[in-house]
Amino acid sequence: MLITAACSSDSGDSKAKAGDGGSAQQSAGSSTRPSASASPTVRPAAYKKLPDACVAVPKKTLTDLVPKGAKSAKKGSSDDPSTRASCAWSSLDNNGVDGSQFRWLNVSLLRFDSDASRGAADEQAHTYYSQQVKDAQSVDGAKNVKLVPLSGTGAEASAVRYDLKKKEGLFKQQTVVARVENVVVTLDYNGAGLAGEKTPDADDLTKAAEKAIKEVLASVSTANGGGSGQGSSGTSPSEPASKSPSKSPSKSPSKSPSSTASPSKSAAKKS
Numbered sequence: 284m285l286i287t288a289a290c291s292s293d294s295g296d297s298k299a300k301a302g303d304g305g306s307a308q309q310s311a312g313s314s315t316r317p318s319a320s321a322s323p324t325v326r327p328a329a330y331k332k333l334p335d336a337c338v339a340v341p342k343k344t345l346t347d348l349v350p351k352g353a354k355s356a357k358k359g360s361s362d363d364p365s366t367r368a369s370c371a372w373s374s375l376d377n378n379g380v381d382g383s384q385f386r387w388l389n390v391s392l393l394r395f396d397s398d399a400s401r402g403a404a405d406e407q408a409h410t411y412y413s414q415q416v417k418d419a420q421s422v423d424g425a426k427n428v429k430l431v432p433l434s435g436t437g438a439e440a441s442a443v444r445y446d447l448k449k450k451e452g453l454f455k456q457q458t459v460v461a462r463v464e465n466v467v468v469t470l471d472y473n474g475a476g477l478a479g480e481k482t483p484d485a486d487d488l489t490k491a492a493e494k495a496i497k498e499v500l501a502s503v504s505t506a507n508g509g510g511s512g513q514g515s516s517g518t519s520p521s522e523p524a525s526k527s528p529s530k531s532p533s534k535s536p537s538k539s540p541s542s543t544a545s546p547s548k549s550a551a552k553k554s
Contacts, residue, residue: 325398325404326403327397328396328397328404328465329404329465329507330466332394333368334505335358336370337358338502339370339499339502339503344494345372345388348374349372349373349388350374350376352373352374352375352388355372356371356372357371358370366393366394367391368391371387371388371389371390372387374386378480381480383478384476384483385451385476386473386474387471387472387474388472388495389471390499392466392467392499392503393408393411394466395411395465395467404464405438405464405465408465408466412439415460415469416441416443416460422447425445425446425456426447426448427444428444429443430442431444433459436493436496436497437461437462437468438464440462440496441459442457442459443459444456444457444485451477452475452476452477453482454474455482455485456471457473457485458470458471459472459496461496463504468500470496472488472492472495
């Protein structure tokens with residue numbers, strides 16, 4: 284009986300010790316288990332809002348670009364004005380038997396927000412900027428396409444020039460795309476001499492469009508509490524974003540005197 288009791292006592296102690304060791308190991312394991320990793324962060328967007336596209340171009344500049352249409356502004360529809368905005372103007376200067384001078388101007392702005400899945404806002408804007416320039420160079424029916432890099436205009440800017448033959452006449456098209464931080468501005472400006480009027484000079488149209496887009500970039504800075512300059516010039520992101528927003532400004536063709544102007548991603552995308 285004494286031997287049996289002693290054996291039973293030793294067995295119980297061994298089990299207790301083994302149990303204590305298991306509890307200690309579980310406790311140690313719990314204390315060293317890594318916590319859930321923190322969500323990745325991206326640098327915040329520089330600009331939080333957009334200006335009213337219809338007042339982004341000063342009246343004096345509008346008078347130069349669309350002499351007979353400075354008051355013809357048509358604001359584009361948008362489900363979120365802080366993210367996208369656009370406005371268009373058209374001008375027809377009728378010179379009677381000598382013909383007419385036609386001008387059409389469209390300004391579109393798109394702002395990006397930083398997102399963990401899409402990346403930093405300025406990188407998304409860089410990707411969209413590059414696509415806009417590419418689209419402007421591949422318009423159906425475009426002739427004599429020329430890409431002109433622009434300096435001193437936001438973080439990066441380019442002008443795409445081409446000729447577009449339509450039933451009304453030969454149109455000289457200028458599409459200027461510029462990025463400042465996380466905002467991309469696309470300015471479409473075309474002109475034509477109709478019914479015998481002289482075709483406008485492409486160089487003059489490009490200079491006018493470049494001046495106008497600089498003023499639009501300045502309005503972006505002003506809308507966000509900056510000065511009257513072109514806003515922060517920013518730097519071109521070293522790595523472009525992998526994805527751009529699922530939505531982009533709707534496309535519509537450049538406008539002739541016989542049609543109503545509306546915002547577009549690239550003017551004269553369809554002729």
